[in-house]
Amino acid sequence: MDAMLLISLILTGLILALIIKGLMIVQQSEAVVIERLGSYNKTLSPGVNWVIPFIDKPRAIKVRRYQAIDGQNVPVVLEETRIDRRETVLDFPGQAVITADNVSVTVNGALYFQVIDPERAVYQTENLIQAIEILAKTSLRSEVGKMELDKLFESRQEINDKLQLVMDEAGNKWGVKVTRVEIQDINIPVEVEDAMRKQMAAERERRALVLRASGEREAAIAQAEGEKRSNILVAEGEKEAAILMAEGQRQAIDKVLAAGGERLDPQLVIGYLLGLEYLKTLPDIGKEGDRIFLPYEASSVLGAVGSLESLLRNTPK
Structure with missing residues (x-):
């Protein structure tokens, strides 16, 4: 009886030990790939799971971690049985790339990916991190090599x-989703950078000259347009003044003819008015010099003024 009880206790203890040994708690955003006798069995989801001890074993996957060595964070590759399903960043070092115009540049990039199928991530590639990094480097060289240096700086988003x-096409086979690159x-080399700086300075100077020339041209056009309008206004003013002067002379002639009646000759009236205008200009002519030479025709004009005034005085009112 005591032997049976002892055996029962031993069996119970073994069963409890096996149950406890087989319990596996998987954290949120983690997954564990289980192999049974060397072949794939299942993928454990977050929560409490149970596997058969010594028969079911988790399959390890290679991951990159950073460890502090000599005061610096150095990337190291480790094997872990728990697969992190969160988004992970892969910072691959600078790569020497030759552009389409034969300029050697160094490009540094970062890649963000997420494991969506742990089974494929474990079985489809021996080293997932290395496969992603090498594919990213070769793809980067291929895309950058198709572009010239000037376009390279403008086309970052296109390259990304x-x-x-x-990367996403290849990642589907590996159970990885590439979210962004x-x-x-x-x-770029120092000599190329200096040449680009000089080119940019020359381009800015050229644009400044173009803007200055455009401004001067617009100013000249505006000035010419203003002078044109001014000349038009002056011409219109002179035209209106001439019209008003002619109208005034016509009214003066009509007035003189009306005052003289039928005895006045229109030609005599016109001569009279011209004589008055001539007399008005004599003071201005005298200001220009000490001596004044009057033409012979001036005596006839002045005579017409005197004759007409005498005739008007003798006209009965």
Whole structure:
């Protein structure tokens, strides 16, 4: 009886030990791939799971971690049985790339990916991190090599989109979703950078000259337009003044003819008015010099003025 009780206790203890040994708690955002006798059995989801001890074993996957060595964070590759399903960043070092115009540049980038199928991530590639990194480097060289240096700085987003398409297509086979790819830095040789700086300075100077010439041209056009309008206004003013003067002379002639009646000759009236205008200009002519030479015709004009005034005085009112 005592032997049976002892055996029962031993069996119970073994069963409890096996149950406890087989319990496996998986954290949120983690997954564990279980192999049974060397072949794939199942993928454990977050929560409490139970596997058969000594028969079911988790399959390890290679991951990259950073460890502090000599005061610096150094990346190291480790094997872990728990697969992190959160988004992970892979910062691959700068790569020497030759552009389409034969300029050697160093490109540094970062890649963000997430394991969506742990089974494929474990079985489809021997080293997932290395496979992703090498594919990212080769794809980066391929895309950058198609572009010239000037376009390279303007097409970062275009390169990022193309790299993401290539990486995502390959990642589907490995159970990985590439969320985005970012080019961080593009380093160029010093002599090329100096040449680009001089080119940019020359381009800015050229734009400044173009803007200055355009401004001067617009100013000249505006000035010419203003002078044109001014000349038009002056001409219109002179035209209106001439019209008013002619109208005034016509009214003066009509007035003189009306005062003289039928005895006045219109030609005599016109001569009279011209004589008055001539007399008005004599003071101005005298200001220009000490001596004044009057033409012979001036005596006839002045005579017409005197004759007409005498005739008007003798006209009965």
